[in-house]
Amino acid sequence: MTDHLSTTLSALADPTRRGILARLSLGEATVSELAEPYDMSMAAVSKHLKVLEKAGLISRGKEAQWRPCRLEAAPMAEVADWVENYRRFWDESLDRLGDYLAELQKGDPGGSRN
Amino acid sequence: MTDHLSTTLSALADPTRRGILARLSLGEATVSELAEPYDMSMAAVSKHLKVLEKAGLISRGKEAQWRPCRLEAAPMAEVADWVENYRRFWDESLDRLGDYLAELQKGDPGGSRN
DNA sequence: CAAGTTGATAACTTATTGGTTGAATACTCC
DNA sequence: GGAGTATTCAACCAATAAGTTATCAACTTG
Incomplete structure (x- = not known):
């Protein structure tokens, strides 16, 4: 740590x-x-x-x-910075995209797993 | 916790x-x-x-x-939200304001302490 | 069904955390 | 210098965290 x-x-x-x-x-x-x-x-x-x-x-x-x-x-800036990388994952509109991509992935199992 | x-x-x-x-x-x-x-x-x-x-x-x-x-x-949204409350404290331009306020406080000791 | 793979669980160890109490330190003021 | 105030430090304790190994459970496939 x-x-x-x-x-x-x-x-x-x-x-x-x-x-x-x-x-x-x-x-x-x-x-x-x-x-x-x-x-x-x-x-x-x-x-x-x-x-x-x-x-x-x-x-x-x-x-x-x-x-x-x-x-x-100041150290909080680092936290804000880090967490911002994930904003798209909780942002409602982009959740749709997330679901879509997950669906794609399911259609091609292993394609992203190896 | x-x-x-x-x-x-x-x-x-x-x-x-x-x-x-x-x-x-x-x-x-x-x-x-x-x-x-x-x-x-x-x-x-x-x-x-x-x-x-x-x-x-x-x-x-x-x-x-x-x-x-x-x-x-989703839980990260809460983190982002919380940390944003402090952005003004690390934002450069507003650090000036911070210093100014600290100076004010020094000039009036106890005024903000009680 | 036996064997292999994926993953979780249990029991254990060690280090860290968050709290306590009881001095010790540092300073002010009479 | 002595009393009081503010803060830290040291020793201790209980609970939690992060890792280990060994075992168990679920599933697939030959």
């Missing part, structure tokens, strides 16, 4: 972390502010932040005893 | 599984065909397929002793 995209996706695959990002989309926040909505220890939130940081999805400053977090959405 | 989006994202957070989806974007394939490029047992691939199926990213048929897989990209 060393590749960048996998790291990003797995960081995003947690509702707490996505919630944190949503909060950060409204502006910088400290760890305690980010932890407040969640029923878990600060340490747990701190770990989530480390995951997000490792994925490059947030950055952190140092302001006195606070370590304010800010959103760094 | 019971929510749909988390399930989808974590299914996608694995290069083998994304590779399988890429292959399926070219058309249906059997399990052995999907396993072929990978240096792992069929059982392992079978497990990956189960993860993808549980996330609704593939569906499977029954054709004699084969269980052909086909791409079902």
